[in-house]
Amino acid sequence: MSTTHENLFERSKKVSPGGVHSPVRGFRGVGGTPRFMASAQGAELIDVDGKRYIDFCQSWGPLLLGHQDPEVREAVQSALGRGWSYGTAEPYSLELAELITSSLPWVEKIRFVNSGTEAVMAALRVARAATGRSKILKFDGCYHGHVDSMLVKAGSGLAEMAVSDSAGVSDSVAAETIVIPLNDFQAIDKAFAAHGKEIAAVIVEPIPANNGLLLQRDGFLPHLARAARAAGAPVIFDEVITGFRVGFGGMAEKTGIKPDLCTYGKIIGGGFPVGAYGGRKDLMDLVAPAGPVYQAGTLSANPIAMTAGLATLKKLKRDKPYAELERRVETLSRAIERALASKGVACHVQNASSMFWTVFGEIKTPDRVVRAPQDIPSAQKETYARSFHALLDQGIYLAPSGYEVSFLSTSHTQAQLDRLVEALGATGGAR
């Protein structure tokens, strides 16, 4: 690494907390100095020194088509010529809303916001307004953005009442959230038996992909949906990662479970800041100005971002890259396992659609699958960090944390995937 990055990081730390604008970018999870990227193209990031990296982070998920997809770029460039913010009604969000509601039947109405966090915050507010209840049920190991009530962890004692997991989140806010373990059908039954009448909504990542890729047993989501329905609690699928990724209709389409509300982000904006929440018409009509639930945004449905989202979703709907991406990730995952096994490194790659997550160390669960945070081997953090740096030196950029998943885009070439396998094999877990 050149000193350029160190100098920029020193300057950055003087003017921004930790030198970054979102925590994981700061490399705390892997140690060392973050690389400052100057540009990106296709499957590659190019740093300020001109060094190129094959990018398996892809901006943390939004770029299913890779960097600077030509169709998205062209749409954005022509949108720029029309101005970049009107603060009025406009036809671009209408077109995107019509595309989504006509393709995703459980999204009867939709509202655009600027991030996944905002979408979650608003969906929870709508559920509380609709039910007149206050508690939200969430799962340990699922991430729903930095909404106060979701920055919580399971407390000890007191029937699943959560405690704050971030400084600045008050105990009274945390206490409105109930946190239970993933993949545990009994915990779901117990929570509803104890709190059923107080639960305003259950929120779940239908494939938890923010604390590693935590694969749930078959039947988990149907069981959860049945329990919630029986208690009269709306089901919120947080599809900020899975939406438009595991298929155009995300996990709602794949499972056939119709969520009452759904949150979107990441891919929906094609790399621009867009989030959205949508769902049952009667619930969405509670939102202002149609109804009493206040929610607003100066830059919401920004025309450039809407255009990028529209170009991205149209291309995904037309080209349907999903089966091919899934097949390629499956092949890649098994190849990584073989390459590391040949060096005597204990490693499993858990994968789903275009996401994969390399787990180092012995998984102690009976079926050798990590389904909840406590199943992650203790070797993960350090072994991943060593591999991460060995790959970075060779021009391969993984997410800078062993608890984040890797993403394949349609722009990755087979040669680039082969390079990843080869490089990982050569590092042998970088012992």
Ligand SMILES: *Cc1c(COP(=O)(O)O)cnc(C)c1O
């Ligand atoms: C990324 C993510 C969020 C938060 O979205 P931001 O745009 O980062 O605010 C919420 N939920 C899930 C499932 C996510 O993956």
